[in-house]
Amino acid sequence: MRPFGVRSKLAHEFTGFTGKPKDFRFLIDREKQSTQYHNIYYADDIRYIRLKLMNLPPDADRKRRIPPIINCRMSKGGVGKTVICGNVAATLAMFGHRVLMIDGDPQASLTGLFGINWANENINHIGELMYRFHRKESVYIETAIRPIYNNHMLDLIASDITLANTDTWLMGSTNREFLFKKFLDANVDVFGRYDVIVIDSAPSTNLLTNAFMCASQKILAVVWLDGQSLKAMQVLASNVAELNSAFSELGFHLDVHIVANGYHPSYSSCKDALTTLASNYPDQLSDIVIPHASSFMRQVELYKEEQSGPAIEREPNSTAARAVIDLTKSLVKEYDIRIADQPVI
Amino acid sequence: MKKSIKVSGLVESGAISRDRPGETLPKFEKRQQFSVEDDRQPENQFLISVEKISPNPYQPRTVFPAKEMEELAVSINEIGLIQPITVRMLEDARFQIVAGERRWRAYKLLGKDSIPSTIIDCNDEDMAIMAISENVDRTDLSDYEICKAIRKIETLFPNRTRLAKALGMIREHLYRYLAFEAMPTFLIERLDTNPSIISKFTAGEIKRILNATESDDLEMVEGILKDAIDLIEAGQLDQTKIASHLLASLKTKKNGGIACASKEIFPIHNGKNHVGFFQISPNGVTAKIIAGVISRENCIALQKLVSDFINENST
Ligand SMILES: Nc1ncnc2c1ncn2[C@@H]1O[C@H](COP(=O)(O)OP(=O)(O)OP(=O)(O)O)[C@@H](O)[C@H]1O
Numbered sequence: 001m002r003p004f005g006v007r008s009k010l011a012h013e014f015t016g017f018t019g020k021p022k023d024f025r026f027l028i029d030r031e032k033q034s035t036q037y038h039n040i041y042y043a044d045d046i047r048y049i050r051l052k053l054m055n056l057p058p059d060a061d062r063k064r065r066i067p068p069i070i071n072c073r074m075s076k077g078g079v080g081k082t083v084i085c086g087n088v089a090a091t092l093a094m095f096g097h098r099v100l101m102i103d104g105d106p107q108a109s110l111t112g113l114f115g116i117n118w119a120n121e122n123i124n125h126i127g128e129l130m131y132r133f134h135r136k137e138s139v140y141i142e143t144a145i146r147p148i149y150n151n152h153m154l155d156l157i158a159s160d161i162t163l164a165n166t167d168t169w170l171m172g173s174t175n176r177e178f179l180f181k182k183f184l185d186a187n188v189d190v191f192g193r194y195d196v197i198v199i200d201s202a203p204s205t206n207l208l209t210n211a212f213m214c215a216s217q218k219i220l221a222v223v224w225l226d227g228q229s230l231k232a233m234q235v236l237a238s239n240v241a242e243l244n245s246a247f248s249e250l251g252f253h254l255d256v257h258i259v260a261n262g263y264h265p266s267y268s269s270c271k272d273a274l275t276t277l278a279s280n281y282p283d284q285l286s287d288i289v290i291p292h293a294s295s296f297m298r299q300v301e302l303y304k305e306e307q308s309g310p311a312i313e314r315e316p317n318s319t320a321a322r323a324v325i326d327l328t329k330s331l332v333k334e335y336d337i338r339i340a341d342q343p344v345i
Numbered sequence: 346m347k348k349s350i351k352v353s354g355l356v357e358s359g360a361i362s363r364d365r366p367g368e369t370l371p372k373f374e375k376r377q378q379f380s381v382e383d384d385r386q387p388e389n390q391f392l393i394s395v396e397k398i399s400p401n402p403y404q405p406r407t408v409f410p411a412k413e414m415e416e417l418a419v420s421i422n423e424i425g426l427i428q429p430i431t432v433r434m435l436e437d438a439r440f441q442i443v444a445g446e447r448r449w450r451a452y453k454l455l456g457k458d459s460i461p462s463t464i465i466d467c468n469d470e471d472m473a474i475m476a477i478s479e480n481v482d483r484t485d486l487s488d489y490e491i492c493k494a495i496r497k498i499e500t501l502f503p504n505r506t507r508l509a510k511a512l513g514m515i516r517e518h519l520y521r522y523l524a525f526e527a528m529p530t531f532l533i534e535r536l537d538t539n540p541s542i543i544s545k546f547t548a549g550e551i552k553r554i555l556n557a558t559e560s561d562d563l564e565m566v567e568g569i570l571k572d573a574i575d576l577i578e579a580g581q582l583d584q585t586k587i588a589s590h591l592l593a594s595l596k597t598k599k600n601g602g603i604a605c606a607s608k609e610i611f612p613i614h615n616g617k618n619h620v621g622f623f624q625i626s627p628n629g630v631t632a633k634i635i636a637g638v639i640s641r642e643n644c645i646a647l648q649k650l651v652s653d654f655i656n657e658n659s660t
């Protein structure tokens with residue numbers, strides 16, 4: 001469990017509270033107030049306040065159905081999928097949503113970003129869960145889910161290198177493209193608890209990345225602002241088009257939302273790449289651009305790995321965190337992410 | 346407070362632009378469905394008896410090949426329906442399909458009683474648009490069939506600009522489809538039996554030529570067009586060449602010249618060696634002979650012979 005909370009200024013922003021600052025802390029339980037250290041607000045506090053502001057009871061829940069899925073995708077490595085995935089997931093939790101992260105990459109960099117060293121721990125990854133489901137063996141999802149923030153505000157299904165074996169058995173299974181979706185549907189009691197599921201994918205295109213895409217309505221394509229990354233759009237586009245044409249008869253259609261990452265104002269190549277993106281994808285490109293920022297590079301600690309964490313946790317007042325917060329706000333709208341089924345205004 | 350970098354802000358400040366031509370990246374096709382289907386609210390999702398549902402009356406597709414339907418039914422049986430079909434409610438508590446006729450047919454094939462459906466409010470205009478836009482991008486519907494479908498719904502819109510907008514096409518694109526209307530009666534009849542003989546581009550070319558033809562020549566051009574369509578159907582004429590074919594044929598016909606549909610080439614031999622050719626085409630006559638096999642005197646005699654022929658003909 002990670003003890004991450006924000007100060008009242010950000011807490012005001014996250015809850016959308018518009019009243020007087022001194023009234024804000026009274027929205028929290030009396031009991032909690034006394035233990036509140038320097039007015040730190042945790043993800044579950046924010047949720048509590050938001051529900052209160054919506055006149056809903058603290059235990060307001062959602063119907064058990066699969067929530068929106070944000071699947072971070074790009075057919076190129078090192079473009080910032082994991083950075084955006086981890087930061088957006090943490091920020092969604094800090095907005096008061098219940099969030100499940102799935103590390104879908106055998107490199108396990110999302111797992112590492114949250115300070116978990118896969119080499120020392122016993123990890124039940126998503127491939128293992130799917131395999132057991134596929135073989136009709138009992139699946140212990142609950143033990144695979146690791147709490148990251150209190151009260152299931154942010155949970156993680158971690159990954160390790162053995163996730164790379166998934167393709168070998170997926171190859172021989174029928175309906176392999178929809179196996180992940182079927183797995184979610186069959187366990188809607190667990191997955192339906194969350195307001196949103198965030199998946200980090202490997203850069204390659206394989207059966208597992210396809211299975212994640214086939215459970216999504218809209219992938220989040222992360223593009224690094226240079227020519228080489230724009231070229232990778234070709235691979236992604238043909239991957240998307242192939243799935244769409246193969247399964248269109250079933251009513252399947254995958255949309256794409258694009259976020260540009262690594263903008264640096266003094267590199268003309270960034271402006272060039274962004275111009276090309278904005279001209280080609282007027283309706284799909286997110287208005288928020290993620291800057292090239294050193295806070296993102298300081299996220300992972302080599303020797304004190306338990307201190308690693310997304311920029312939003314480590315430097316919540318940085319430019320990087322600001323971009324992440326604004327991106328997350330726009331994604332709430334784009335993916336219709338709710339709190340206890342209530343649309344968020 | 347710190348501010349985020351925004352695409353809109355950068356465009357405003359002139360740092361980047363939104364309309365750079367060229368440099369096209371691959372497009373991602375958008376979902377051809379109402380946003381309501383995206384909305385995960387279960388409130389408007391129901392299991393509706395397949396018998397209570399009827400197809401979209403504006404559906405341009407009338408043929409649903411049995412084999413394809415069986416394949417779809419098999420995969421629905423295995424994977425399940427990924428998205429409910431979309432219907433609207435009619436007054437007599439029956440439903441009409443807005444999107445998903447094939448899925449509904451597959452359900453009937455599987456002998457299922459009811460199908461997951463999203464009920465939406467939808468007026469005739471939207472119904473028509475849905476039916477067409479679902480099909481416009483499909484390769485198996487011919488341009489002529491799309492044109493007919495567009496004609497069928499045209500009256501629902503005040504003008505063509507609105508029609509084009511609703512179909513998500515630019516006007517130019519819409520007019521391309523509507524070029525079929527300007528085709529002569531015989532061609533319309535041919536299209537009704539074989540809708541894919543000519544594409545919308547070919548129809549556009551034909552229309553352009555017919556418009557530019559003086560009324561005296563119209564009958565002649567139609568005659569040539571008839572032959573040309575036969576040639577296209579027989580695979581002897583490439584339809585993208587229709588314009589030049591029509592113009593050349595008209596020229597030769599008017600000048601009483603060479604009546605021939607395509608190129609005829611006669612090789613010229615010197616003993617067993619190939620030394621040149623003689624070619625007749627709708628565009629004219631060409632003769633080519635390599636150097637060294639015909640004397641200068643013979644060349645001049647040949648040229649005189651040709652001139653005499655032409656003078657004889659014109660007097
Ligand atoms: N906006 C940014 N500014 C500065 N550094 C960044 C930014 N985004 C990502 N990085 C850095 O780039 C590297 C790669 O990022 P990340 O691991 O998120 O990419 P990825 O697409 O997940 O890679 P992979 O394909 O290997 O999974 C990281 O070291 C990260 O710190």
Ligand SMILES: [Mg+2]
Pocket residue numbers: 081082083105109110200201
């Ligand atoms: Mg990664």
